[in-house]
Amino acid sequence: MKRPTIADVAQRAGVSKGAVSYALNGQPGVSEATRQRILAVATEIGFSRSSAARALSAATAGAIGLALCRPARTLGVEPFFMALISGVEAELSARSYALTLQVVADHDAEIAVYRRWWGERRVDGVLVCDLRTDDRRIPALEQLQLPAVVIGGPGGTGDLASVWSDDAAALTETVEYLAALGHRRIARVAGLPDLRHTEIRTDAFTAVCQRLDLVDAVTVWSDYTGEEGGRATRRLLSSAQRPTAVIYDNDVMAIAGLSVAQEMGLTVPGDLSIVAWDDSPLCRLVHPPLTALGRDIAAYGAHAARQLLAVVAGQPAGRVQDETPHLTPRGSTAPPRGR
Amino acid sequence: MKRPTIADVAQRAGVSKGAVSYALNGQPGVSEATRQRILAVATEIGFSRSSAARALSAATAGAIGLALCRPARTLGVEPFFMALISGVEAELSARSYALTLQVVADHDAEIAVYRRWWGERRVDGVLVCDLRTDDRRIPALEQLQLPAVVIGGPGGTGDLASVWSDDAAALTETVEYLAALGHRRIARVAGLPDLRHTEIRTDAFTAVCQRLDLVDAVTVWSDYTGEEGGRATRRLLSSAQRPTAVIYDNDVMAIAGLSVAQEMGLTVPGDLSIVAWDDSPLCRLVHPPLTALGRDIAAYGAHAARQLLAVVAGQPAGRVQDETPHLTPRGSTAPPRGR
DNA sequence: GACGCTGACTGAACCGGATAAGCTGAGCCA
DNA sequence: TGGCTCAGCTTATCCGGTTCAGTCAGCGTC
Numbered sequence: 145m146k147r148p149t150i151a152d153v154a155q156r157a158g159v160s161k162g163a164v165s166y167a168l169n170g171q172p173g174v175s176e177a178t179r180q181r182i183l184a185v186a187t188e189i190g191f192s193r194s195s196a197a198r199a200l201s202a203a204t205a206g207a208i209g210l211a212l213c214r215p216a217r218t219l220g221v222e223p224f225f226m227a228l229i230s231g232v233e234a235e236l237s238a239r240s241y242a243l244t245l246q247v248v249a250d251h252d253a254e255i256a257v258y259r260r261w262w263g264e265r266r267v268d269g270v271l272v273c274d275l276r277t278d279d280r281r282i283p284a285l286e287q288l289q290l291p292a293v294v295i296g297g298p299g300g301t302g303d304l305a306s307v308w309s310d311d312a313a314a315l316t317e318t319v320e321y322l323a324a325l326g327h328r329r330i331a332r333v334a335g336l337p338d339l340r341h342t343e344i345r346t347d348a349f350t351a352v353c354q355r356l357d358l359v360d361a362v363t364v365w366s367d368y369t370g371e372e373g374g375r376a377t378r379r380l381l382s383s384a385q386r387p388t389a390v391i392y393d394n395d396v397m398a399i400a401g402l403s404v405a406q407e408m409g410l411t412v413p414g415d416l417s418i419v420a421w422d423d424s425p426l427c428r429l430v431h432p433p434l435t436a437l438g439r440d441i442a443a444y445g446a447h448a449a450r451q452l453l454a455v456v457a458g459q460p461a462g463r464v465q466d467e468t469p470h471l472t473p474r475g476s477t478a479p480p481r482g483r
Numbered sequence: 484m485k486r487p488t489i490a491d492v493a494q495r496a497g498v499s500k501g502a503v504s505y506a507l508n509g510q511p512g513v514s515e516a517t518r519q520r521i522l523a524v525a526t527e528i529g530f531s532r533s534s535a536a537r538a539l540s541a542a543t544a545g546a547i548g549l550a551l552c553r554p555a556r557t558l559g560v561e562p563f564f565m566a567l568i569s570g571v572e573a574e575l576s577a578r579s580y581a582l583t584l585q586v587v588a589d590h591d592a593e594i595a596v597y598r599r600w601w602g603e604r605r606v607d608g609v610l611v612c613d614l615r616t617d618d619r620r621i622p623a624l625e626q627l628q629l630p631a632v633v634i635g636g637p638g639g640t641g642d643l644a645s646v647w648s649d650d651a652a653a654l655t656e657t658v659e660y661l662a663a664l665g666h667r668r669i670a671r672v673a674g675l676p677d678l679r680h681t682e683i684r685t686d687a688f689t690a691v692c693q694r695l696d697l698v699d700a701v702t703v704w705s706d707y708t709g710e711e712g713g714r715a716t717r718r719l720l721s722s723a724q725r726p727t728a729v730i731y732d733n734d735v736m737a738i739a740g741l742s743v744a745q746e747m748g749l750t751v752p753g754d755l756s757i758v759a760w761d762d763s764p765l766c767r768l769v770h771p772p773l774t775a776l777g778r779d780i781a782a783y784g785a786h787a788a789r790q791l792l793a794v795v796a797g798q799p800a801g802r803v804q805d806e807t808p809h810l811t812p813r814g815s816t817a818p819p820r821g822r
Numbered sequence: 823g824a825c826g827c828t829g830a831c832t833g834a835a836c837c838g839g840a841t842a843a844g845c846t847g848a849g850c851c852a
Numbered sequence: 853t854g855g856c857t858c859a860g861c862t863t864a865t866c867c868g869g870t871t872c873a874g875t876c877a878g879c880g881t882c
Contacts, residue, residue, distance in 0.1 A: 147602060149868055160832050165870055175830060192602030196544065197868035199535030200837050207583070221764045226559030233586040242605060244546070245582050247572040263486060263531030265838095266581060370768040396768065403770035425560045429709040429735065430769070431742035488838055499862050504840055512841095514860060536838035539867045604868095 373397025712736025
């Protein structure tokens with residue numbers, strides 16, 4: 145099956161290649177009647193423009209890139225990324241942009257991918273995930289002048305545009321809620337410590353616990369996997385002054401924590417209250433369903449994509465705030481027993 | 484930052500553009516000494532070929548496409564796709580191919596995407612997921628002559644290449660295992676009925692149950708979501724002759740089923756044995772950990788990607804078999820109580 | 823009726839590689 | 853020494869769009 149080119153359209157419509165190009169792009173230079181005729185011919189013979197030729201002459205790839213840097217073993221389990229991707233994708237495909245995806249092992253590999261994409265002109269811009277403190281990717285992208293939007297922050301994003309959500313406020317609200325239920329010993333199982341949002345949440349946790357005089361507040365670090373989340377929970381629940389409530393930095397660790405609690409003979413929420421960050425269907429899957437800090441992740445992704453397209457179009461890099469995660473109380477939180 | 488082109492390399496190496504092209508592509512036409520000099524210059528100035536220009540003149544996009552057709556609400560939850568994608572990706576990036584991803588609502592939209600990708604020459608080939616019985620995508624792709632590999636089967640893939648795993652054998656093994664434990668009333672919570680692999684598993688289930696004379700065997704249909712899986716389990720466990728073992732077509736439904744059983748006061752595996760299809764970290768997250776039918780999904784994806792690249796390279800469309808899922812017994816299966 | 827002006831369109835030059843065809847000089851042989 | 857081959861290049865053309873500089877008809881204007 146021979147693919148029609150712009151020349152075929154031009155010939156059939158009895159005009160030049162240039163006129164067809166103007167017509168297709170909504171540029172002035174052709175009369176309305178001619179434009180309609182050209183568009184009709186294009187539709188009739190099933191013409192679509194070669195992305196390669198367009199990229200070459202218009203110097204735009206029509207694609208944006210997303211490099212995922214989490215190790216393969218955690219990548220699949222959290223629903224977060226798939227939700228994010230589907231949101232990004234919805235926004236992009238609505239504007240006929242393609243999404244190019246690459247899984248990388250570490251930040252060096254990721255920077256190498258950015259460099260290659262830049263050199264190959266394969267993408268018009270990139271979305272950056274999992275912002276770390278002192279993130280080496282930021283200066284690398286600034287140097288390349290590759291349009292980018294960081295998903296994360298606030299802070300630490302250099303001169304790049306970013307989309308962020310107020311995790312500090314969400315965490316504060318959660319601790320206040322648990323404190324209001326009567327909890328005094330609250331623990332937090334955090335994600336990887338060098339991620340920027342872990343840092344932000346940790347600072348907020350420390351601050352609110354100090355303010356509410358929760359002296360037994362403790363944060364332990366983990367790596368977002370169920371294994372580590374379970375292990376951390378086991379340690380916490382084995383301590384002399386075991387917490388009566390635990391906040392987990394993702395849903396997978398929270399579910400693992402719930403299992404560990406049940407395995408150790410504790411009832412949830414009677415003996416232990418559990419809050420999960422990232423409200424996904426997983427949280428409603430288990431018994432009791434988990435109280436969770438949720439937000440519309442697909443919308444977050446769509447927001448970031450929109451922002452990136454704006455940057456690609458030459459608008460100044462802004463830092464826009466997305467929805468703040470909100471607490472959805474379910475069956476896994478209650479006043480501590482014996483209050 | 485100005486991006487170097489092949490002309491810059493040529494000038495600096497004191498040769499023509501053509502010579503550089505030959506050198507970069509490992510073609511004959513330049514001496515080994517010159518080739519090395521050119522490659523050194525290219526590395527030195529950080530040159531990489533424009534994917535657009537390459538695509539235009541070599542008529543190859545350097546990318547393959549993957550359209551995901553599951554509704555957004557189930558997409559994120561199952562770890563399956565992320566694992567598949569990371570496997571596909573590993574294989575592609577090793578050969579400098581890019582992965583273009585698109586999320587679509589239904590098969591019509593998916594076919595439209597294929598048509599657009601074909602017209603835009605945006606991808607060299609596509610991977611097709613979630614094969615259905617009488618899948619309209621197959622003839623559409625055959626008509627477009629867009630290289631494709633179907634992930635699924637056997638059967639129903641038309642003239643397209645495919646990579647499949649022997650789900651029938653895996654299911655048979657599982658039923659035999661449960662029967663050997665002493666189970667006589669085995670139920671199966673299946674995924675969407677019009678998926679080809681659901682059909683294959685259902686046929687195998689019927690056959691083995693008949694052979695083993697398990698007259699109470701029953702299959703109920705679901706949609707892969709936790710909600711539906713839980714609901715189906717509740718129905719099954721409320722029936723007069725409730726099953727003593729349930730096989731779930733994915734991990735998410737199995738976990739939901741486990742919760743429902745516990746919520747109804749049944750112990751697992753004492754009162755009910757549970758087997759999950761797709762062994763993911765989720766299965767080890769819950770208590771008891773789930774006996775599961777697992778396979779290396781990333782390897783499956785890599786296998787499919789390799790196969791697609793072969794088809795793109797002009798090799799005949801083959802139907803290759805991947806690893807058969809194998810049963811990993813864990814804490815969720817045991818002989819039925821009161822045997 | 824010569825002039826300028828505008829809208830509608832054409833022709834040709836690009837974009838950055840791949841590649842077929844052409845050229846050149848060294849090496850070899852008769 | 854002339855003729856031939858062939859490795860090792862160069863040159864030119866092409867891929868399929870975008871875009872800029874013209875061309876030209878038609879119209880109003882003084």
